Amino acid sequence: MHRSLTQIYDGRVAAGTLRADAAQRAVLPLLDRVRAELEAPVKKPGLFGLFAKPPEPIRGLYLWGGVGRGKSMLMDLFGEAVAVPKRRVHFHAFMQEVQGKIDGHRRAREEDPIQPVAAEIAAAVRLLCFDEMQITDIADAMIVGRLFDEMFKRGVTVVTTSNRPPVDLYKNGLNRQLFLPFIEILSSRLEVHEIVSETDYRLHRLAGAEVYFAPAGTAAHKKMDALWNELTGHDGTTKLRIEVKGRSVVIPQYHNGVGRARFWDLCGAMLGPADYLAIAGALRVLMIDDIPHLSASNFNEAKRFVTLIDALYEGKVRLICSAADVPERLYNEGEGSFEFARTASRLREMQSADWSQENR
Structure with missing residues (x-):
């Protein structure tokens, strides 16, 4: 049986490679919940599987807090431990890739370029781990809601870090009212957890x-x-x-x-x-x-x-x-x-x- 993330964390603290922090340790069971659900055997459909309702997608995690709280370290710990097809990427880099793919589908005159992009992502990974989710560009703001909705429908799980809570993403941005559905999607599909640490390491x-x-x-x-x-x-x-x-x-x-x-x-x-x-x-x-x-x-x-x-x-x-x-x-x-x-x-x-x- 594999070790829990808490056991791995405690082992590194004992070895002196990490400093113990109660706020970081409190996050580990939340990450272990995502890990366990991702690694659980996928139920095969029965005789009437063709008509069965698709399983509820696994709820991800949105970790936010100030600089130096250990969010990236926790993401590394989780990413190394979870055994499913996954990708860890900076959110900004991911959105640049997505914009490039959408442009390619538009040039091919496809009616809805977001669906094939979401399908391509879902075919490659079950888990996306994002560093530093932030929205500063209106082009990203206008597509991110539909993109994530389509990815979630296809079974992709998201774990992300951010310096801000979901409600503060794209704050004061142009046409922000069109972005608000994405905040609702995040809040329903991801468990939101603030890392409030007395020790801000930086x-x-x-x-x-x-x-x-x-x-x-x-x-x-x-x-x-x-x-x-x-x-x-x-x-x-x-x-x-x-x-x-x-x-x-x-x-x-x-x-x-x-x-x-x-x-x-x-x-x-x-x-x-x-x-x-x-x-x-x-x-x-x-x-x-x-x-x-x-x-x-x-x-x-x-x-x-x-x-x-x-x-x-x-x-x-x-x-x-x-x-x-x-x-x-x-x-x-x-x-x-x-x-x-x-x-x-x-x-x-x-x-x-x-x-x-x-x-x-």
Whole structure:
């Protein structure tokens, strides 16, 4: 008889490869329930099987919680243990694949391209394990409800992680009312569980830590690198591409809800409020390198920076940055310098140890 996920977890804690966490351990029976139902022998239809009602699909699991709660580790544990045809994939990458397949069927002039895509997925796997379910692109938002409904009808089980509860997916998105049926589908087909952990393995390291480094330079970059490695476990070489209104917004470095970019990546490009809102919706922590002095000479970049900070502030995204000067001296002269006082105040407020928790 195979070991339960709790037994595997406890074994790794005893071996010193994991730190015990009660909130993580509480998730394991929920995952074991999904595993047991997936691995149970499939009942063969009887004499009248042709007319029998199809079996109820197995209810999956939606795990959500802040960065560093161990969601990806729990998904790894589950994925390694369950013995059915399965696939583990980042949700954003999966949706990019799906959009490509749908486009192919549309070019073939098929009336309903979603059904054959769902059928193809169901023929390959019984279990889909998604990392970081998030919806930031209207194209995804408009098809995801029907796609998942068709997959569920074909017996695909979904286990997913997210930084947000289902009700907050695609929050404030364009035509969000058309997306609401997907939230209903998720809530009925997946058990929703929040991981509320006293130990936030990454963000707790920021409590009381310096998160604004000025002046930018070698010393500041070393401190930024050290925090990046703490937050990502040295695993941050992946880019995050966020689709916004048919174009891609790229965060050059990304891992598990933590992103890092230079000022010029974010404010030197032709980005607007929708882009910055999408960034804030996709991240829990953003690290920005090399914020320069702002003035009339870089007025457009300064305006974008103000918009970015507003989006991060409203989205309760933790900010870590290196800058040419302290917030109050970043923008001393030229048009817009007076209005920048509010941004400087927000930059100060966002440095407090428990700012993002206080403002949730």
